[in-house]
Amino acid sequence: MNSTELRTAFSLAFIYVLRMLGLFMIMPVLAISAQHYPDYSAFLVGLAIGGYGLTQAVLQIPMGVLSDKIGRKPVIAGGLLIFAVGSLVAANAESMQWVVIGRFLQGAGAIAGAIMALAGDLTREEQRPKVMAIIGISIGFSFYLALLLGPLVVGKYGLSGIFFATGTLALLCILLVVFVVPNGKNIAPRGDTLPIVRDLKILFSHPQLLRLNISVMLLHMLITLLFVQIPVFLIDLAWPLSTHWKAYSIVLFASIIGLVALMSLAKKQQKVVMLLSVAGLALVFAVMAIDHSSIVYLLIIISLFFTCFNYLEANFPAMVSSIAPAGKKGSAMGIYASFQFFGAFIGGLLSGSISQYVGNQWVFVLASGLCIIWLLLIQGISATNRLKRYTLKTINQTPDLALQQLSELEGVVDVTVVSDEQVIYLKADGKHFDMQQARRVLGLQE
Numbered sequence: 001m002n003s004t005e006l007r008t009a010f011s012l013a014f015i016y017v018l019r020m021l022g023l024f025m026i027m028p029v030l031a032i033s034a035q036h037y038p039d040y041s042a043f044l045v046g047l048a049i050g051g052y053g054l055t056q057a058v059l060q061i062p063m064g065v066l067s068d069k070i071g072r073k074p075v076i077a078g079g080l081l082i083f084a085v086g087s088l089v090a091a092n093a094e095s096m097q098w099v100v101i102g103r104f105l106q107g108a109g110a111i112a113g114a115i116m117a118l119a120g121d122l123t124r125e126e127q128r129p130k131v132m133a134i135i136g137i138s139i140g141f142s143f144y145l146a147l148l149l150g151p152l153v154v155g156k157y158g159l160s161g162i163f164f165a166t167g168t169l170a171l172l173c174i175l176l177v178v179f180v181v182p183n184g185k186n187i188a189p190r191g192d193t194l195p196i197v198r199d200l201k202i203l204f205s206h207p208q209l210l211r212l213n214i215s216v217m218l219l220h221m222l223i224t225l226l227f228v229q230i231p232v233f234l235i236d237l238a239w240p241l242s243t244h245w246k247a248y249s250i251v252l253f254a255s256i257i258g259l260v261a262l263m264s265l266a267k268k269q270q271k272v273v274m275l276l277s278v279a280g281l282a283l284v285f286a287v288m289a290i291d292h293s294s295i296v297y298l299l300i301i302i303s304l305f306f307t308c309f310n311y312l313e314a315n316f317p318a319m320v321s322s323i324a325p326a327g328k329k330g331s332a333m334g335i336y337a338s339f340q341f342f343g344a345f346i347g348g349l350l351s352g353s354i355s356q357y358v359g360n361q362w363v364f365v366l367a368s369g370l371c372i373i374w375l376l377l378i379q380g381i382s383a384t385n386r387l388k389r390y391t392l393k394t395i396n397q398t399p400d401l402a403l404q405q406l407s408e409l410e411g412v413v414d415v416t417v418v419s420d421e422q423v424i425y426l427k428a429d430g431k432h433f434d435m436q437q438a439r440r441v442l443g444l445q446e
Contacts, residue, residue, distance in 0.1 A: 001127050004182050008122040009131040011181045012115050013138035015173045019080065020139060022087060022166030023052050023106060024146035025153065027227040028248065030099075032241050033159040037096045042228070044096040046352020050224045051100050052107030053344030060341065061195045061334045064113025068194055072118035076111045077177050080170045083109035087167030091160045102163065107341070109170075113334055117194045122182050140313070147248040155242030195334030203332050208323045211381050213336055216316050217343035218374050222281060222367055223309060224347030229360055230302065237295045247295075251302045258307030259314075266315070273311065274378060280308040282371030289364035322387050327416035327425030329389065387413055390426040390435060392442060405441045409433065 001009070026033075031045050067075040083106050090102025116132065123131045153162050203209055234244055266273040284305045292298050317336065324332035354363045406424070407415045411433030416425040426438065 001123075001130060005123045005127050005131055007180070008119055008182055009134040011176055012119055013135045015076070015080075015176055015181075016112075016115060016135055017138045017142040017145070018166075018169045018173055019083060019109070019111070020142035021146050021149070022083065022163075022170065024143050025150040025162050025166065026103075026159070027224070028147050028150045028231055028244060029154040029159065029162070029241060031228055031231040032235055033154050034096060034099065037094070037099070039096045041096070041352070042356040043352040044100060046224075046228045046348040046350070046355070048096065048100045048103050048348070049228055049352075050345045050348020051103040053220070053224070053341040053346075053348070055104050055107035056110045056341035057338045057345065059108055059110040060113060060338045061200070063110045064117065064195050064330075064334055065197060067114035067117055072114050072121065073177055073181070073183070075114040076118065077174045079109035079111035079114070080174050080177070081109070082106075084167045084170035084174075087163045087170060091163030091167060093160075112337060113194060113330075116333075117330075118181070136317070140310075144252055147252065148245045151241055151244040151248075155240075194330040196328070196331050199328050199331035200335065203324070203328060203335055206323075206332075208381060209320060209332055209335070211377055212316055212320050212323070213339040215312070215374065215378060215381075216336060217339040217346070218370060219309065219312055219316070220340050220343035221347035221350070222285075222371075224344045225351040225363060225367055226302075226305065228348060228351035228355065229363060232360075233292050233298060234295075237293075237298065239295070247299060247302075250299055251306055254299075254303035255306035255310055258303065259310045262307065262311045263314075266311070270315075271381070274315070274381070275375060277308040277311050278371055278375050278378060280304055282368050282375070284308070285364040285367035285371065289361050289368065319381070321389075325416060326389065326414040326427040327423070387427050387429055388433070390428060390433075390438070392424040392426065392438065394422050394424060394442065402442055406438060409438060409441065412438075 027049055030049055031042075034040055034045055034048070063075055063079065086102045086105025086108065088102075089105055090099050093099045093102060115135070119131050119135060120128055150162065153165065157165070231241065231244065234247060235241065239247060262273050262277065284301050287301055292301070317333070320332050320336050321329055350366065351363050354360070354366065403415060403417065403424075406412065406426070409428075411429040411431070412426060413429065414425075414427040417423075424442070426433075
């Protein structure tokens with residue numbers, strides 16, 4: 001990668017990390033730290049933890065489309081400003097209701113699509129996957145960092161300290177956008193980075209993608225549901241909130257070992273491991289519904305949860321990318337992200353409501369039952385080959401004969417022509433596909 005691409009990758013990844021820290025850091029602490037509010041309830045805790053997901057889900061695609069009309073940087077800076085306002089509202093809140101409002105505002109800064117599109121604009125085709133991978137890794141890193149930092153920050157500065165810190169960091173990120181992130185030069189073809197409105201209806205009903213979208217919704221519903229409960233359990237087991245980071249560090253270390261084992265097994269049995277992971281989640285919640293009265297027992301169960309969660313979280317996006325038709329990855333990923341965030345909202349809402357009005361053991365009974373239904377759903381997901389995507393820019397309209405010859409080349413699985421962008425998208429098996437041969441078929445200079 002050249003200097004511009006490196007600057008793009010790391011500056012946008014840094015912005016992503018700081019923003020996601022602000023969304024995630026309250027998850028491991030809010031159920032305990034919010035107890036001083038006069039209107040505290042399990043229902044409002046769940047709504048505050050998952051509330052950001054609703055506005056993220058609703059605005060994810062519109063904000064991405066808006067960035068195509070008014071520019072990437074204005075949308076990213078505007079989203080960060082909205083996020084900062086939401087953080088400051090929550091930091092100054094004197095009731096849980098205002099914390100919830102602040103969280104909804106935080107989520108309204110839905111800039112993920114615009115960030116990915118800007119990354120595409122600033123990178124060459126052959127380097128784009130590396131840049132996207134760096135940003136993708138930063139998202140996972142931010143979640144685990146949030147689990148460790150949340151209890152430490154709230155122990156020293158309180159809940160408002162978390163919100164003030166993340167609001168300030170969001171404002172600093174605006175300076176990064178303006179002065180550090182390069183300006184767009186190479187306008188990348190939109191199909192593989194941005195949602196395209198005309199594609200959404202077709203992709204919403206795509207059978208394989210729909211199963212994956214529902215899967216990620218359930219996955220994020222479960223993790224949000226879990227974090228309305230886990231901090232309370234640790235307190236009941238005589239672990240002060242300021243020490244919860246120790247429990248999470250043990251869990252994360254153990255789950256990484258488990259993830260490596262699952263990924264090794266998945267090389268030969270991808271679908272089997274996917275089914276085992278969902279079955280593992282069902283087991284976790286079934287066991288927690290029965291008993292969670294020992295710290296060793298609880299840490300083992302949560303480690304199993306994160307092992308299964310990490311595997312599914314890492315592999316679902318790759319499956320969406322592989323299944324999505326050529327030139328429609330941006331739309332498929334936009335829908336996927338909306339389902340993902342909506343799942344976080346539903347998880348918080350259900351967990352808080354059921355805990356308050358029925359009892360927390362029924363949260364786990366519901367979660368385990370949903371995992372069993374989920375197992376039936378994903379039976380219909382076909383194992384996917386990791387196909388590569390290629391983009392060919394053309395100058396004139398491509399003859400039908402050339403397109404036919406292109407589709408018949410060895411390794412080519414899917415061809416999509418977007419005339420108004422003068423672009424041809426290919427999805428192909430990289431082991432057998434010859435890019436130079438494709439260029440010759442289209443009459444392009446090598």
